[in-house]
Amino acid sequence: MAVEPAPVNDDLIEALRAVVGPRLSTSAAVREQHGRDESYHTPHPPDVVVFAESTGEVAGIVKACARRRVPVIPFGAGTSLEGHVAALHGGVCIDLGGMDRVVAVNPEDMDATVQAGVTRAQLNTHLRDTGLFFPIDPGAEASIGGMTATRASGTNAVRYGTMRENVLALIVVLADGRVIRTSRRARKSAAGYDLTRLFVGSEGTLGVITEITLRLYGIPEAVSAAVCAFPTVADAVDTVILTIQSGVPVARIELLDSRQMAAVNGYSKLDYAVAPTLFFEFHGTERAVAEQAETVQAIAAGLGGENFAWATRPEERDKLWKARHDAYYASVALRPGCRGWATDVCVPISRLAECITETTADLEKSPLTATIVGHVGDGNFHVVLVIDPDDTEEIAEAERFNGRLVMRALAMDGTCTGEHGIGHGKMDFLVAEHGEAVGVMRTIKRALDPDNIMNPGKIVRV
Numbered sequence: 001m002a003v004e005p006a007p008v009n010d011d012l013i014e015a016l017r018a019v020v021g022p023r024l025s026t027s028a029a030v031r032e033q034h035g036r037d038e039s040y041h042t043p044h045p046p047d048v049v050v051f052a053e054s055t056g057e058v059a060g061i062v063k064a065c066a067r068r069r070v071p072v073i074p075f076g077a078g079t080s081l082e083g084h085v086a087a088l089h090g091g092v093c094i095d096l097g098g099m100d101r102v103v104a105v106n107p108e109d110m111d112a113t114v115q116a117g118v119t120r121a122q123l124n125t126h127l128r129d130t131g132l133f134f135p136i137d138p139g140a141e142a143s144i145g146g147m148t149a150t151r152a153s154g155t156n157a158v159r160y161g162t163m164r165e166n167v168l169a170l171i172v173v174l175a176d177g178r179v180i181r182t183s184r185r186a187r188k189s190a191a192g193y194d195l196t197r198l199f200v201g202s203e204g205t206l207g208v209i210t211e212i213t214l215r216l217y218g219i220p221e222a223v224s225a226a227v228c229a230f231p232t233v234a235d236a237v238d239t240v241i242l243t244i245q246s247g248v249p250v251a252r253i254e255l256l257d258s259r260q261m262a263a264v265n266g267y268s269k270l271d272y273a274v275a276p277t278l279f280f281e282f283h284g285t286e287r288a289v290a291e292q293a294e295t296v297q298a299i300a301a302g303l304g305g306e307n308f309a310w311a312t313r314p315e316e317r318d319k320l321w322k323a324r325h326d327a328y329y330a331s332v333a334l335r336p337g338c339r340g341w342a343t344d345v346c347v348p349i350s351r352l353a354e355c356i357t358e359t360t361a362d363l364e365k366s367p368l369t370a371t372i373v374g375h376v377g378d379g380n381f382h383v384v385l386v387i388d389p390d391d392t393e394e395i396a397e398a399e400r401f402n403g404r405l406v407m408r409a410l411a412m413d414g415t416c417t418g419e420h421g422i423g424h425g426k427m428d429f430l431v432a433e434h435g436e437a438v439g440v441m442r443t444i445k446r447a448l449d450p451d452n453i454m455n456p457g458k459i460v461r462v
Contacts, residue, residue: 005089006069008047019060023051034093040341041083046093053098055210063177074204076146082423088457113213116145132216135160139325150421151201158377159251171211175449204455220283225311229273231304236276237353240376252281253377260371267330268323331371331384341385345409346418349379380418422459
């Protein structure tokens with residue numbers, strides 16, 4: 001039987017003050033800020049926000065909450081997209097933004113250890129003189145802790161993988177306040193259960209991640225980017241499939257449909273063709289990059305790809321990828337005063353063209369304003385629905401479309417989310433995808449969090 005979370009009271013407030021001193025707030029403005037993310041989901045503010053600066057403080061906070069069965073919700077940068085930080089049952093939000101120290105960099109081993117509040121941009125700035133970089137780039141200025149908790153990926157995943165492949169070890173505060181280290185820095189291990197992978201993607205439901213050890217990579221000698229328009233979405237996706245099957249180690253392949261390109265042009269002051277478009281980036285030696293680009297250009301030309309526009313100077317590439325990362329905001333700008341509902345699925349790459357084509361046809365029959373953009377090199381794409389939050393019929397249609405999109409992906413042996421995560425927005429779809437395996441997830445949740453205080457109401461129902 002589930003244990004109902006308990007409310008915050010004055011006794012707990014005093015216990016929290018004993019841990020963090022004045023770094024605690026019950027003001028409405030601070031609470032509201034910490035009860036919302038970038039998603040369309042209704043905000044749910046916590047009862048109190050505490051600002052932690054060390055693993056020891058997080059452990060003290062969790063112990064105080066555990067003794068009183070009060071919910072604990074970790075908060076990084078608030079950039080999640082499925083309501084991950086919503087305090088559905090009230091409770092204590094732990095803001096980890098103050099844990100922003102790069103603990104260690106080991107250039108010879110090509111790894112680094114950071115506190116959970118360090119952002120990817122902050123880490124790469126710190127690494128700039130080492131010749132190394134951390135490649136996972138979800139677009140938003142997310143915290144490393146949040147990226148780990150949601151198993152983030154982004155534009156570079158086709159070459160460098162996701163957070164799952166790039167986290168070596170974690171320090172985690174469990175639901176009873178115990179602190180564990182999930183692994184050492186060795187690149188491989190056969191020692192016991194893989195606890196690191198268990199907590200990567202757990203969305204704060206099993207513990208609070210406070211420290212992360214990450215793989216690093218050498219900064220490539222040469223980088224080149226290109227933009228290419230296609231007659232149809234299918235032609236663009238077929239180019240992606242042939243590129244991957246040809247073994248070209250392309251670093252990024254991003255798809256933007258016609259409506260998304262129009263939005264990007266308007267928002268980022270660009271003048272690209274309003275057509276299905278691929279953004280490419282190539283990493284390697286000068287010769288390797290030239291060979292990769294030549295191969296891809298030939299593949300694209302055979303499928304109607306025209307007018308490769310190259311960006312080789314850093315400022316040109318930055319402008320290009322800034323426009324790609326701002327695609328969500330460009331979409332929302334199509335309807336001022338409305339909000340974006342971003343959803344994502346991922347399918348085997350051989351089914352990608354079919355899935356996107358069917359989704360495009362679905363949108364053409366729908367009254368919704370929507371754009372499609374995706375990390376298509378690994379079969380993952382997003383649909384941004386631009387909706388009026390006060391229009392109940394529009395929201396209902398968005399829910400129906402989202403359901404059709406997910407079930408279409410599942411029918412193609414795909415997943416209900418490639419990188420956004422489950423939060424509380426896709427819990428029912430998780431059941432549709434995994435069936436009885438969700439019961440196993442629930443068993444793990446109950447074993448590690450018997451009182452259901454760790455971000456309750458997310459991933460699995462208890």
